[in-house]
Amino acid sequence: MYAYDKFDHKLVEARVAEFRDQVERRVKGELTEEEFRPLRLMNGLYLQLHAYMLRVAVPYGTLSANQVRKLAHIARKYDKGYGHFTTRQNIQYNWPKLSETPDILTELAEVEMHAIQTSGNCIRNVTTDQFAGAAADEVADPRPYAELLRQWSTFHPEFSFLPRKFKIAITGAPTDRAAVKWHDIGLILKKNDKGEVGFEVLVGGGMGRTPVIGKTIRDFLPEADLLSYMEAILRVYNEQGRRDNKYKARIKILVEALGAEEYARQTEAEWERIKDIPIDVPAEEIARIRAFFAPPPLPVLPDEVDGVTSLAKNNFIFASWVKNNTHPHKVPGHVAITISLKPHGGIPGDATAEQMELVASLADEYSQSEIRVSHEQNLILPHVAKKDLPALWTDLDEAGLGTANVGLLTDIIACPGLDYCALANARSIPIAQNITNRFDDMKRIQNIGPLKIKISGCINACGHHHAGHIGILGVDKKGEESYQLLLGGSGAEDASKATILGPGFDEFGIVDALETVVAVYLGEREEGETFLETYRRTGPQIFKEAVYGAA
């Protein structure tokens, strides 16, 4: 993992001290809310429906065991004993007091964490593949580049007041687990014919009220040119992005307006102008950062383990967990495991302080003290020996963390929705709970197979409903919650935009409609076909007729 140098420490400590002073002045009445609001937002502090919410950055979703223990401590000491992991790979606390937030930030700084750039019209936390550095299918570890981007973008003076927020995602594997095509900038690591590492560069992806899939503007950018090229993309956006209308201010709108070819042309022209001034870091600096992410020294072990095979024969849930929650690792005899934060009937992404502490201990014992957060709101132990799976699962299961549903119907993304969020129009979490209660049978969901359900409580789409195989969007219909059903989206390398099937439902009707959609799929699917494949083959009509009746 990356370790702060003296500059990083100084930077974060100075920011905490500055915010402590700002909070004190606000409490004394020396700052009005109008003056204070932009200052608190620059430090990740929002005001939600019931309380303040503090959004803490988890750079590229990577955490150490000690950091997770600190997150647990903060949840217990300053909050109500739990935290919420988000689709941005961050963690949010739902109940901090204003006067205590400087203390929280002080404690975070002790473990090299902060809440900088988790809000505001700046470059936000860079996100990536949760299996980075572990995945068997990886071309290169994306984290050194994500860290380079973090350092470059932190307090970048030119890009601190962009037309709108800006999100960069990067994947090091051809299988896209980071939804890069749905980001303002998406980066796909690849190797060229000479075996050199570089990036395919996409711009203009985004969800929200105008869902757009990003477009490739460069097939191969050498790794040495990453920062200058990012600077060129951002400059074109910063100059021409709309500032007159916040709903049309994201880069996707500019890319649509100019066309991707023109956006590429302007980026290349700007890049030609600036690429020879020293923006890019020397190769030694990339090598220095890369050294922090050196693969752990894992021994090569047998892939077949008797203890796993025998327990799987006798325990269906364990067998399902091994099948669904483990992911191929670079080193034989190892896997990355996903700890589902989606217990049936539970709140997607929530973890208690006790659960976080257990995960930290298990990471120390079984996974090189490393933990990841996925954009699908789960936690990952990236380096686990297969022989340890029975003991690990037993410990997780006892703590309510052994749900074997990763990638299946009940592994639902849900935004906080109207239960917490000031922007929401409808609740999201209860819909997820109703669905997981309805489909509370592992054999049934296993038979249904890979299926990604994503729920948002408003059109801002924090729950990624546009990218759901099945998406659900909560809206306000004359003061009542109403839920639209969308089908056919994908956040993966085959990215697609889900389309609305028809009129909305109430909170119970939406679950019935979803069950009908699943039944149509089961009736229509051909051998080995996933839900998304069936939908793409048949189109929406048969689903529409089943849900709404024949026209």
Add this chain to the structure above:
Amino acid sequence: MAKKITGPQMIIANRLDDGRAVFFTRNGGWSPETDEAAYADDDGIEALLAEATKSADKNIVLSVEAIGAVLNGDKAYPAHIKHAMQAKGPSVRADLGYQVSLDWEAN
């Protein structure tokens, strides 16, 4: 742009230190409970809002807003589910929110 509210209205805000939703009361204070909440119709709401906003100026509360209300006898309750949620706490953590003492289903 928010739609203009008509009919009975009440005043909601968030407390400065903990952010908790509170309602402007008939005796000029702020309470998380709706029992004492002041309310007014279209003609009186501006005066009520002005009075409530004075408290915000003293840094007791922030985000002062008039919201639609439903009346039951002489008591006002938030009309929209969003504000009802603010009065009661999140529906999914009835074990932890400030709504512990309230019966979510009954309201």
